Amino acid sequence: MPLPQKAGCWTEWFDGDDPSGMGDQETLHNLREENLGKICPDPQGIEVMTTSGISMVAAGEMIAFADSTTGFICKNEDQPDKECFDYRVRFSYRSATDPVISWTEWFDRDNPSATGDWENTINLKKDYPGVICEIPLYVEAVTIDTMTPAMATGQNILIFNPTDGFVCRNADQQNQQCFDYKIDPKI
Ligand SMILES: [Ca+2]
Ligand SMILES: [Ca+2]
Structure with missing residues (x-):
């Protein structure tokens, strides 16, 4: 599975799930809900590592999804030992040189109550x-x-x-x- 290595800007790393139950599910949908405002509407790439810092490829497990639309899913049942590693993910965006970018999000981080x-x-x-x-x-x-x-x-x-x-x-x-x-x- 190719690892998208798009240059540009990365989110922080997210680790929203652990591999108990069905597996390790770091889906874009869930991560967005848990991290409001931290993931842009249209990420272009995803990078996946285990929480211990091993790349997804080096970890060598069977991965169900690892893309910027779905996010990441590793199913325990797909692994020979029936257990996925615990993974973390981050997402990338277009760089400033990409002409088609346009933010439509408004930011309101502060209120005028203090200074x-x-x-x-x-x-x-x-x-x-x-x-x-x-x-x-x-x-x-x-x-x-x-x-x-x-x-x-x-x-x-x-x-x-x-x-x-x-x-x-x-x-x-x-x-x-x-x-x-x-x-x-x-x-
Ligand atoms: Ca995880
Ligand atoms: Ca404001």
Whole structure:
């Protein structure tokens, strides 16, 4: 079975199941539900290793699925010893040089309750590892309730660019209160 080795950005490793019962099932469907927002809608590749760090090929087991549509399934019944290893998986995405990419996901990681609404790239990358993997080429920001573009709200926005993301500080506003914004970085 070929291992997709697509260059680009990888999610973190996921180990959502262990091989008790039917086997080790790291399906995209289950991993998405357990890791909200951490796996993009359309991954291009999957990499599989045992939790002890052996590649899937080196492990040499009969694997039912290992693709970026289904995810990974190893069935205990397919193995001579009736037991799969415990595997972990990660997914890859197109690189920034791929022209067909388009994010449609909005990110809202912060609320303006403390010092402001911090939707900046550094924190977004921390909260959504692998999802925002390249420097976006442009970014949109709107209020979460009425979808009003940031520039139309009349608020003083401290940072609003594709590299750094978006920051609205409460202290910069006449009423000391930013709206709650969400941003959509596109690469
Ligand atoms: Ca596992
Ligand atoms: Ca926000």
